[in-house]
Amino acid sequence: MEEAVRSTDLVKVYRGKETVEALKGVSISIKKGELFTLLGPNGAGKTTFLRIISTQLLPTSGEVHMFGFDVVKEAEEVRKHIAVVPQDVATYGTMTPWEYSYYFSLLRGMSKPEAKATAETALKAVGLWELKNRTCATLSGGEKKRAIIASALASNADILMLDEPTSGLDVVARRNVWAVLRELVERGKTILLTTHIMEEAEMVSDRLAIIHKGGVIAEGSPEQIKGLSRERFRVVVEGNLSNLGLKENGNHVAKFGSKNIVYVKDEAEALELVGKSLKSGLKAETAAITLEDVFVKLVGGVAE
């Protein structure tokens, strides 16, 4: 697969009252036609990375090439290939979804008939065609977000970059956005997404990179990332674990009040622990580990 984006040893240092090293040598490759996610906690450096590769921010050092063009030296060329939905983007209440998509298409250099056609396609793709002439002030949060995504989509850019597009949306609106993103990838678009929502990263990504404190600590498909964990199953046990003999086995346990997540190597061990728990009168259920479990282990989160 051809490369859409390649960053090499990308460093960004913000100098002010405090010096902050936001990116510490990030090297990432994004292939054409894939949905690549940058997953990380707040302040990890995701937005900084996205702003650099979308020509809004200069790096301190390192290189990024987008479709072969250098984002620093050939920004004008790069801008012909990209469309961005910034984090916490808002809409002007007096504008309609149609106006966003149509005028943004014109700014891409399209003729009026082309802009009309592409705006129509984009609004239909995000399911806003029926609401195209409603002002943004009257739309829900999810609809506003989709209006902005449509305006980026209408650009016909080769790569869409979306910075936490579902933050602040309810579950239904979030899933609508996911569906739109996957639909776009099926149509051949390349998408770079940033998120701190684990389920989102797991559900929509072809590949992802976990970014933490300015560096990439893992990269691969969601399954490959989950494979980084020695334990493949989790057992949620409610109650006191002291009679289950876990400490001797060296199991990793995350405690949340009376609820515990016990990580175990395989399904057989998980079922055995469920059985023991039930015999001891404790509630228990098991499932395969999630990306969130692995993420927390990798970034060193919950106490054992």
Add this chain to the structure above:
Amino acid sequence: MNLKALKDVVTITTLKALPDLKRQPMMLLLVGLISALPLYFLVVLGGRINLGLIGAMVSAASFIGMSAAITDMSWDRYVKIREMVVAMPVHPMSYAMGVALAPLLLSTPSLVFFGVLALLVGGLTISSLLWAIVAVILCWASVSSIGFLISTYLQKATPYTLNSMSNVLGILLGFIPPVYYPEEILGSYSWVAAIFPTSNAASLIRVYSGSLALPFEAVLARWLILITTVVVFGTITAAKSRWREP
């Protein structure tokens, strides 16, 4: 500027002006009403309405220039439209011109209204009309470039702070210097009128419509001051502003 850059100016102007024009037509009235407010006191207190109408034209252009350069720019930053535009093949100058021209478009009906009234009551003459248009445009450009410089330096300020600042500056520039009243009232300090783009433009219009007598050299100097303001503030803004953050 190439054809694409000029088309982008038109697109951004339309994008910023048309939705407001369609859905908030009261804005047209608002621009005119603010500038017309001092005329009420001129009429009540027996001032010279013909001079006041010139002041209303100038202050309408000034208000709108300051508001576009400070408030509109900061809101674009706040809602992050600007970030989206930076990542598009759009020249920064096209964006700045579009942002500045959109409110000017919204204030055109007020400017025309005050201009026609001024022609009717003798504040303007047909022969001075062209000079008046040039002076108003230069006043708008001067105030806009001052506003752009302020918004460039105060990038971290909230839109609410900047909105208040633009209103205060608009009032100061529009109402305090001799914009609605003749500069002769200031006596030996009448030169102050040349300092402010608003009063400078108003005085120049009065010179061409025959209500103010200034030597040719003084008129020339005042045009130069107006043009220099645009060039100096525009140049500093261009040098200081960053389309892409460092």
